[in-house]
């Protein structure tokens with residue numbers, strides 16, 4: 001198993017959206033550690049509606065690139081994790097979530113609350129509410145994977161530049177899947193991307209209510 005190359009604070013300081021990768025294969029144990037970080041993420045009611053397709057095969061990466069507006073880094077990456085949400089995941093998995101939860105010590109009151117609350121909440125979502133809900137759940141997992149990869153010494157690139165239908169066809173995804181994001185992982189080749197900088201904190205963070213500066 002790879003050892004940590006950077007602290008989280010260092011990774012947060014130094015990370016860039018990697019422009020180009022050298023294509024060297026990723027260690028299977030590293031990949032597993034990265035995936036585990038995503039799978040350990042929190043999700044609403046622990047429903048874990050995320051699904052991930054890991055693409056490493058050069059021919060499959062080439063096809064994937066075709067569904068990503070021909071972005072070269074898709075083909076160059078050591079691995080691309082295609083992060084999806086399953087619109088029907090909660091329906092299929094709720095009993096299993098409760099069963100696993102009970103084994104791990106979930107109180108009966110919590111199990112009953114879940115069984116009672118989840119179906120009426122999620123069954124009424126329209127298409128866009130479901131997409132929004134899935135985006136929330138899946139992006140936490142993607143972010144956890146990104147930081148784990150970065151602390152292990154890899155470079156990463158989150159990507160939304162893809163065609164939903166093209167990815168679904170290329171990866172033969174079930175109809176209920178919604179593609180949320182791609183996460184390309186590998187090692188930087190060539191110059192790093194420029195640091196675009198960030199807004200001053202006063203532009204995006206408020207204290208107590210909108211418009212008041214955080215003291």
Ligand SMILES: Cc1cc2nc3c(=O)[nH]c(=O)nc-3n(C[C@H](O)[C@H](O)[C@H](O)COP(=O)(O)O)c2cc1C
Pocket residue numbers: 015016017018071158159160161162181193194195196
């Ligand atoms: C959800 C998401 C989707 C993105 N999609 C793409 C993409 O398709 N192609 C790309 O080159 N960069 C993509 N980026 C990278 C952003 O352009 C980049 O994060 C931003 O310019 C800030 O640069 P930095 O990450 O190096 O600080 C994406 C970033 C995020 C968070």
